[in-house]
Amino acid sequence: MQHEFYSNGKLLISGEYAILDGAKGLALPTKYGQSLQLKATDTGLLHWKSFNANGKQWFESQFDLPSLEVVLNQADQTTEMLQQILRSCKVLNPDFLTSEKGLSIETHLTFPKDWGLGTSSTLINSIANWAKVDAYKLLGLTFGGSGYDIACAQHNQPLNYKLGPDGPEVELVDFNPVFKDQFFFVYLNQKRNSREAIVKYRNTKTNKSHLVETIASITSQMITCSQLSEFEELMTVHEELLSKVLAEPTVKSQLFGDYPGEIKSLGAWGGDFVLVTGPETYHDYFRNKGYSTILRYSEMILGQ
Structure with a gap:
């Protein structure tokens, strides 16, 4: 066998x-x-x-x-x-x-x-x-x-x-944005324990029903939007919403405040990969800050 x-x-x-x-x-x-x-x-x-x-x-x-x-x-x-x-x-x-x-x-x-x-x-x-x-x-x-x-x-x-x-x-779903060549993923050089992050979230006091409805709406709009600027706005709204719930600064405000594109946490905040928008020439911004693991969307996502 x-x-x-x-x-x-x-x-x-x-x-x-x-x-x-x-x-x-x-x-x-x-x-x-x-x-x-x-x-x-x-x-x-x-x-x-x-x-x-x-x-x-x-x-x-x-x-x-x-x-x-x-x-x-x-x-x-x-x-x-x-x-x-x-x-x-x-x-x-x-x-x-x-x-x-x-x-x-x-x-x-x-x-x-x-x-x-x-x-x-x-x-x-x-x-x-x-x-x-x-x-x-x-x-x-x-x-x-x-x-x-x-x-x-x-x-x-x-x-x-x-x-x-x-x-x-x-x-x-059919998520294949025409601007996907403007997406890349940067590893933040540290692993975050998702179970610990979940416990912290569970202990927050917030209107979960409103949060669920808002996030669901953002998700639907992300799939259907046709402009990078629109997607970036949704990334920002999502980050700011979770920042208030978790009482934590967004990863962009904390680490990359002068970056010209947008940055969104993925999964447990404070570690693992982030989604970043911008042309490939912007990769050097992160390399110069010591973040050397950078993958294009086509390198990371199955089917691309």
């Missing part, structure tokens, strides 16, 4: 934080992702190895089958999380990992772990495919979150994502 699964990475263009309360967000799957490869063995163990984008192993653990008791790296936090994921799969599908004599598993990222493109969500989605369980339910039993990253892992085109009363609602 040999199987391979692959899941796309993600970027949330609109709706960060508010998507947790039912706002409609625009999400884009990336060209970067993570694969999961399985091979049958006769060891009686599930032997797991994970590799980074450079092909260097960064994690290894072993579990007894079928108990999933840890037999290697017992005090390792990553091992404990992986064990939780696998055991959650057995809750959702009691037939999972009941008859295997042994398994060798490798995961391979195609992007640096600290980029924030979905190291966890790509893993959850691929394991769910392997275990034949609902990836959104598996996410809920493990890392938590809105689930938009799972939608990106599963689809190969832009999408609207919303948490409805009956669960996730995914609508594939």
